[in-house]
Amino acid sequence: MKRQLQIVLGILITFVAVAIVFHSCKPGKEAVKSEAVEAALATYVPPGDLDEFYLFYSGGHSGNIFVAGIPSMRHICTIPVFTPYPSTGYGFDAETKKMLGGYTWGDAHHPALSETNGDYDGRWLFINDNANNRIARIDLKDFKVKQILGPIPNLSGNHGSTFVTENTEYVTIATRFSVPIPKGTYVPVEEYAKKYHGIVALVEVDPKTGEMRMDEKHGFQVLMPPFNFDLGDAGKGPSHGWVFWTCYNSERATGILEITASQNDRDYIAAVNWKKAEEYLKQGKYKIINGVRVIDPKEAPGVVYLMPCAKSPHGVDVSPDGKWIVGSGKLQSITTVYNFEKMLKAIENKDFVGEEDGIPVLRYESVREAEVPVGLGPLHTQFDDKGYAYTSLFVESAIAKWKLGTWEVVDKIPIAYNIGHLCVPEGDTKHPAGKYVIALNKLSHGRHLTVGPSQPEASQLIDITGEKMKLLYDAFTEPEPHYAQAIRADKLKDKVIEVYQKGIDNKDPNAIWDEKDAKVVRKGNTVEVWMIAVRSRFQPWKIEVNQGDKVIIHLTNIEQTTDELHGFAICEYDINVVVDPGETKTIEFVANKPGVYPFYCTNFCSALHQEMQGYLLVKPKGGAGVAQK
Ligand code: RUQ
Ligand code: CUA
Numbered sequence: 001m002k003r004q005l006q007i008v009l010g011i012l013i014t015f016v017a018v019a020i021v022f023h024s025c026k027p028g029k030e031a032v033k034s035e036a037v038e039a040a041l042a043t044y045v046p047p048g049d050l051d052e053f054y055l056f057y058s059g060g061h062s063g064n065i066f067v068a069g070i071p072s073m074r075h076i077c078t079i080p081v082f083t084p085y086p087s088t089g090y091g092f093d094a095e096t097k098k099m100l101g102g103y104t105w106g107d108a109h110h111p112a113l114s115e116t117n118g119d120y121d122g123r124w125l126f127i128n129d130n131a132n133n134r135i136a137r138i139d140l141k142d143f144k145v146k147q148i149l150g151p152i153p154n155l156s157g158n159h160g161s162t163f164v165t166e167n168t169e170y171v172t173i174a175t176r177f178s179v180p181i182p183k184g185t186y187v188p189v190e191e192y193a194k195k196y197h198g199i200v201a202l203v204e205v206d207p208k209t210g211e212m213r214m215d216e217k218h219g220f221q222v223l224m225p226p227f228n229f230d231l232g233d234a235g236k237g238p239s240h241g242w243v244f245w246t247c248y249n250s251e252r253a254t255g256i257l258e259i260t261a262s263q264n265d266r267d268y269i270a271a272v273n274w275k276k277a278e279e280y281l282k283q284g285k286y287k288i289i290n291g292v293r294v295i296d297p298k299e300a301p302g303v304v305y306l307m308p309c310a311k312s313p314h315g316v317d318v319s320p321d322g323k324w325i326v327g328s329g330k331l332q333s334i335t336t337v338y339n340f341e342k343m344l345k346a347i348e349n350k351d352f353v354g355e356e357d358g359i360p361v362l363r364y365e366s367v368r369e370a371e372v373p374v375g376l377g378p379l380h381t382q383f384d385d386k387g388y389a390y391t392s393l394f395v396e397s398a399i400a401k402w403k404l405g406t407w408e409v410v411d412k413i414p415i416a417y418n419i420g421h422l423c424v425p426e427g428d429t430k431h432p433a434g435k436y437v438i439a440l441n442k443l444s445h446g447r448h449l450t451v452g453p454s455q456p457e458a459s460q461l462i463d464i465t466g467e468k469m470k471l472l473y474d475a476f477t478e479p480e481p482h483y484a485q486a487i488r489a490d491k492l493k494d495k496v497i498e499v500y501q502k503g504i505d506n507k508d509p510n511a512i513w514d515e516k517d518a519k520v521v522r523k524g525n526t527v528e529v530w531m532i533a534v535r536s537r538f539q540p541w542k543i544e545v546n547q548g549d550k551v552i553i554h555l556t557n558i559e560q561t562t563d564e565l566h567g568f569a570i571c572e573y574d575i576n577v578v579v580d581p582g583e584t585k586t587i588e589f590v591a592n593k594p595g596v597y598p599f600y601c602t603n604f605c606s607a608l609h610q611e612m613q614g615y616l617l618v619k620p621k622g623g624a625g626v627a628q629k
Pocket of ligand 2: 536609
């Protein structure tokens with residue numbers, strides 16, 4: 001009986017316990033659900049509504065830039081930069097083909113929005129090509145590349161780029177690899193430590209047109225020791241006039257750098273005083289090497305200083321007020337905050353602990369303000385509008401939030417997985433917008449439907465308005481965003497055009513606007529065509545040439561209606577261009593294949609889009625009547 005009672009009691013207790021557990025579980029689940037609803041609402045942009053920010057992701061070795069909206073994280077478009085892109089016909093017409101210079105790809109890492117007084121002004125977007133030492137400028141008026149500068153002489157691995165100075169006076173560059181200078185010289189790699197050099201450079205930007213220049217009269221380079229330069233940031237406010245770059249391999253080692261370049265306890269941040277450099281340029285204290293001005297710090301004291309930084313540093317970021325320079329050593333668990341004022345004082349007091357090829361090394365203890373215990377593998381730092389900094393932790397897969405001034409870490413959020421860069425809207429300006437931080441992650445496994453071994457890249461949108469960071473959304477892109485910048489959408493609202501207005505935006509001398517001006521003109525072996533595209537025909541619709549003729553087609557889309565694009569593809573001639581409303585593009589090729597080749601419109605433009613076609617007739621060499629096998 002006693003035994004039975006015990007069993008009944010046991011069952012009862014178990015039941016009550018289960019009920020309690022079950023009861024306390026229920027609100028748990030609901031809380032999770034309501035958190036998800038909250039997150040969903042925070043990122044939801046209802047149909048017809050617009051996002052608050054534009055996000056410009058670098059596309060890495062895709063050579064592109066991806067544009068998304070924040071907070072929806074929806075991909076809006078891709079801007080082809082260093083790579084031909086059939087969707088927009090980029091790299092197929094004469095102008096963009098020439099701009100690409102024969103390269104079929106680039107490695108785009110760091111987009112930089114142009115600035116006026118240290119704030120994004122919505123005029124241009126710059127981006128580097130790490131592989132082929134180039135920089136591109138995109139006009140935000142039409143989201144198209146207007147200039148690709150380079151390969152720039154003497155550079156080798158344009159990674160520490162692009163960062164702009166406060167008024168876009170310069171776009172800055174630092175080389176990742178060191179080579180013998182002048183570039184093109186041969187020196188055995190055994191002489192690396194003595195005869196190889198790094199280069200940091202400032203490309204001059206025309207304040208009106210945005211044109212980038214580096215030649216015997218514009219921009220300049222600084223000869224540096226054979227370190228590996230990594231990332232940079234331009235000073236602002238009090239530190240305007242300076243640029244800061246991290247560098248690793250202060251060992252000047254070659255071979256397996258993983259081992260050989262991790263010997264020293266500290267590497268450096270190079271601080272370059274470009275206003276001082278400008279004085280030397282005026283005095284003619286430079287050498288022309290490969291057609292560009294190069295300053296040797298040995299002969300130009302005061303242009304460069306080195307600040308010791310934790311081993312193998314990666315990111316360096318200047319705070320919105322320009323007072324703090326944050327340098328992160330990726331093999332440490334702290335990030336170092338340098339005090340710009342203290343740096344100036346140390347320079348004044350000649351508080352040096354040594355030199356590297358004539359460049360003074362400042363005493364670490366004299367320039368450092370704080371070491372913030374952020375966590376493992378700090379890479380990059382962004383800032384918000386409330387005096388907080390956010391540092392990405394690669395090894396720890398997290399973001400640390402810490403306070404400027406008190407240097408305490410106040411929050412941490414795990415990331416999935418392995419964060420590289422991070423981006424706060426307007427985050428590189430004097431006035432960050434705050435609100436969100438976007439984590440740009442290196443791996444994405446398990447966060448999406450599987451698509452085989454090649455997985456997309458992942459980024460995560462995080463709310464930073466409260467005390468605690470909150471994960472809102474996972475987004476995916478093609479390979480391979482490194483960095484991103486985001487600008488308030490209203491800054492572009494009145495700047496972006498959707499139609500090239502006849503005679504205003506389209507000043508191409510080969511534009512024609514009326515069907516009666518369409519014509520085919522032969523000059524020797526060159527056939528030049530002035531053609532229009534309009535719903536739903538090409539005029540002329542027939543081009544007759546002889547095999548071997550050079551063909552030049554100037555194609556104008558005479559539409560003045562938004563979103564009315566036409567394409568122009570010639571079958572089997574590898575020609576594919578797209579003309580936006582009011583745009584003119586020139587196509588050049590040699591008609592080396594005889595026969596009859598239809599051309600057609602590739603962009604669905606009207607109910608009669610399929611009818612929009614014509615013929616390229618190529619008479620064979622032996623004469624029109626000769627049948628070809
Ligand atoms: S890098 S993950 Cu090319 Cu900007 Cu830091
Ligand atoms: Cu024009 Cu389809």
